[in-house]
Amino acid sequence: MAVLVVGSIALDSLETPFGKRDDVPGGSATFFSTAASFFAPVQLVGVVGEDFPQEHVDFLKSRGVDLAGLTRAPGKTFRWKGRYGFDLNEAHTLDTQLNVFGEFRPELPASFRNPDLLFLGNIHPELQGLVLDQVEKRPRLVAMDTMNFWIAGSREALLKTLARVDMLFVNDAEARQLAGEHNVIKAARAIQAMGPARVVIKRGEYGVMLFDGEHVFAAPAWPLEEVFDPTGAGDSFAGGFMGYVSQRGDLSLRTLRQACVAGTAIASFCVEKFSLDRFRELDQQQIAARLAAFKALTHFDEIA
Amino acid sequence: MAVLVVGSIALDSLETPFGKRDDVPGGSATFFSTAASFFAPVQLVGVVGEDFPQEHVDFLKSRGVDLAGLTRAPGKTFRWKGRYGFDLNEAHTLDTQLNVFGEFRPELPASFRNPDLLFLGNIHPELQGLVLDQVEKRPRLVAMDTMNFWIAGSREALLKTLARVDMLFVNDAEARQLAGEHNVIKAARAIQAMGPARVVIKRGEYGVMLFDGEHVFAAPAWPLEEVFDPTGAGDSFAGGFMGYVSQRGDLSLRTLRQACVAGTAIASFCVEKFSLDRFRELDQQQIAARLAAFKALTHFDEIA
Numbered sequence: 001m002a003v004l005v006v007g008s009i010a011l012d013s014l015e016t017p018f019g020k021r022d023d024v025p026g027g028s029a030t031f032f033s034t035a036a037s038f039f040a041p042v043q044l045v046g047v048v049g050e051d052f053p054q055e056h057v058d059f060l061k062s063r064g065v066d067l068a069g070l071t072r073a074p075g076k077t078f079r080w081k082g083r084y085g086f087d088l089n090e091a092h093t094l095d096t097q098l099n100v101f102g103e104f105r106p107e108l109p110a111s112f113r114n115p116d117l118l119f120l121g122n123i124h125p126e127l128q129g130l131v132l133d134q135v136e137k138r139p140r141l142v143a144m145d146t147m148n149f150w151i152a153g154s155r156e157a158l159l160k161t162l163a164r165v166d167m168l169f170v171n172d173a174e175a176r177q178l179a180g181e182h183n184v185i186k187a188a189r190a191i192q193a194m195g196p197a198r199v200v201i202k203r204g205e206y207g208v209m210l211f212d213g214e215h216v217f218a219a220p221a222w223p224l225e226e227v228f229d230p231t232g233a234g235d236s237f238a239g240g241f242m243g244y245v246s247q248r249g250d251l252s253l254r255t256l257r258q259a260c261v262a263g264t265a266i267a268s269f270c271v272e273k274f275s276l277d278r279f280r281e282l283d284q285q286q287i288a289a290r291l292a293a294f295k296a297l298t299h300f301d302e303i304a
Numbered sequence: 305m306a307v308l309v310v311g312s313i314a315l316d317s318l319e320t321p322f323g324k325r326d327d328v329p330g331g332s333a334t335f336f337s338t339a340a341s342f343f344a345p346v347q348l349v350g351v352v353g354e355d356f357p358q359e360h361v362d363f364l365k366s367r368g369v370d371l372a373g374l375t376r377a378p379g380k381t382f383r384w385k386g387r388y389g390f391d392l393n394e395a396h397t398l399d400t401q402l403n404v405f406g407e408f409r410p411e412l413p414a415s416f417r418n419p420d421l422l423f424l425g426n427i428h429p430e431l432q433g434l435v436l437d438q439v440e441k442r443p444r445l446v447a448m449d450t451m452n453f454w455i456a457g458s459r460e461a462l463l464k465t466l467a468r469v470d471m472l473f474v475n476d477a478e479a480r481q482l483a484g485e486h487n488v489i490k491a492a493r494a495i496q497a498m499g500p501a502r503v504v505i506k507r508g509e510y511g512v513m514l515f516d517g518e519h520v521f522a523a524p525a526w527p528l529e530e531v532f533d534p535t536g537a538g539d540s541f542a543g544g545f546m547g548y549v550s551q552r553g554d555l556s557l558r559t560l561r562q563a564c565v566a567g568t569a570i571a572s573f574c575v576e577k578f579s580l581d582r583f584r585e586l587d588q589q590q591i592a593a594r595l596a597a598f599k600a601l602t603h604f605d606e607i608a
Contacts, residue, residue: 086486087486182390182391183528183529183530183531184509185527185528185529186529189529203510205488206507206510206511207510207522207524209524209527216527216601217601217602217604218511218524218527218601218602219524219602219604220511220513220522220523220524223489223513223520223522224487224489225487225489225490225493226487227487244607254604254605257604257605258604258605258607260604261604261607262607291607295604295606297520297521297522298521298522298523298602298603299602299603300521300523300558300561300562300564300565300599301558301561301562302599303548303562303565303566303595
């Protein structure tokens with residue numbers, strides 16, 4: 001099954017306690033597609049400006065990402081500038097320049113209109129809806145991400161899109177905000193009632209929780225002594241998750257639980273270096289080793 | 305194996321978003337011993353004042369707790385008054401009256417001097433040391449708890465006691481404070497280097513992490529839609545943990561991992577009602593059901 005992702009492609013400038021990088025590749029579609037590519041074929045829809053270095057395009061190509069939906073528009077690439085303190089769970093945005101991303105109207109090429117799995121990255125909920133309008137037959141799974149900005153400022157549009165999707169990836173603070181409910185379990189239940197039967201709550205260094213109907217699955221984050229750059233962790237998680245589901249080819253609870261672990265493993269690699277750097281040197285053997293270690297981290301023998 | 309606990313016994317007055325209670329039983333030794341009693345025989349050392357209702361003593365007795373080390377001293381019982389907002393992870397102390405607890409010098413009756421497992425509840429680290437001085441042969445496991453107050457104000461005494469124990473139970477903020485290190489994994493490693501080969505980091509609604517030598521085990525909290533009163537959750541976790549270890553009779557990694565789950569289950573019951581109320585009606589069948597459900601919450605099939 002192919003995974004289609006629509007989202008942002010950015011040049012990020014970052015400061016973390018471990019260092020500084022300027023104009024490194026970022027954006028939800030970039031992290032998602034790279035992460036998913038370790039498990040499945042990926043199709044990407046997004047826009048970059050004239051200044052976007054060809055080497056980053058070539059990297060995505062080298063990961064097998066189908067770039068038929070990548071547009072290069074006149075102007076500059078979307079830029080995000082952020083800083084992380086020692087509490088790496090929270091990014092402090094220093095500057096955002098939408099540039100060509102401000103005019104982004106996602107258009108699916110003909111070859112992209114029958115995705116099996118669709119991921120609507122964090123863009124305006126109306127644009128997410130526009131993507132849904134363009135798919136010819138209902139994908140087996142439509143998932144979306146969103147953020148505080150849309151929850152606060154475009155709630156109505158967001159609720160409309162939410163009602164059309166099967167799954168929401170959202171962080172805990174945003175889930176609370178969206179549901180107007182402090183308890184995260186209740187918040188997830190409230191979001192399910194808004195449309196998506198499945199909700200994944202991302203809790204940064206504390207891991208993730210998957211709600212699927214009545215079922216709940218919880219996975220801790222992989223314990224890392226050094227998180228170099230948390231940028232893209234959430235999108236890498238979603239990419240690993242959707243990529244794994246695509247590889248397995250079914251939507252059983254068994255697969256979705258494993259997908260949480262696959263996503264967690266991929267996200268844990270992402271944050272070990274700046275930007276996409278860890279993904280550049282990641283191989284299947286390293287992924288398999290971390291998946292095995294994750295079982296050792298979380299499993300226990302039955303208590304009689 | 306018997307578990308000996310030394311700690312506070314209190315009358316708590318609480319406000320949570322769900323209600324208010326005055327003068328309900330609290331304190332580290334109270335929660336610990338009740339929680340541990342579901343798995344193993346418990347011996348308790350502590351002090352109450354003349355005003356401590358006999359019914360609470362009778363309840364501990366009914367749980368099979370050996371109260372040979374319980375002293376009733378002239379004066380009033382230790383009182384703690386606290387409030388929780390919607391973020392139930394953090395207690396706001398409104399008032400503390402040490403009363404008879406301010407003069408507490410733990411003395412182990414002769415029948416308590418050979419415990420297999422010893423838990424030093426959150427009291428002054430010098431008093432914790434005093435307890436250790438009184439045991440006749442080294443227990444198989446000595447664990448302790450502590451808090452920000454001692455970490456900041458009695459660091460030297462704390463480090464001395466820490467060097468004498470096998471295991472520390474501590475919450476994540478306190479672990480960071482003690483180690484002077486933001487990353488919780490690094491903080492745990494730093495604490496291990498101070499003495500205890502085993503460290504359990506308690507992360508409230510996010511669960512726990514066990515560090516044992518090089519090994520790490522992580523368990524999420526049980527997902528609760530309503531946490532009525534988080535008071536005592538940490539001590540109940542420790543009680544369930546130590547009680548389970550006592551029941552199994554060994555200190556293998558297998559047992560310690562299971563003990564994290566047993567502690568998590570017991571703590572999840574604790575917070576469902578005020579004070580000890582949920583423990584009053586808890587039975588082995590309910591515990592077994594939650595332990596089984598906890599496996600369903602966390603386990604996943606091997607990823608090929």
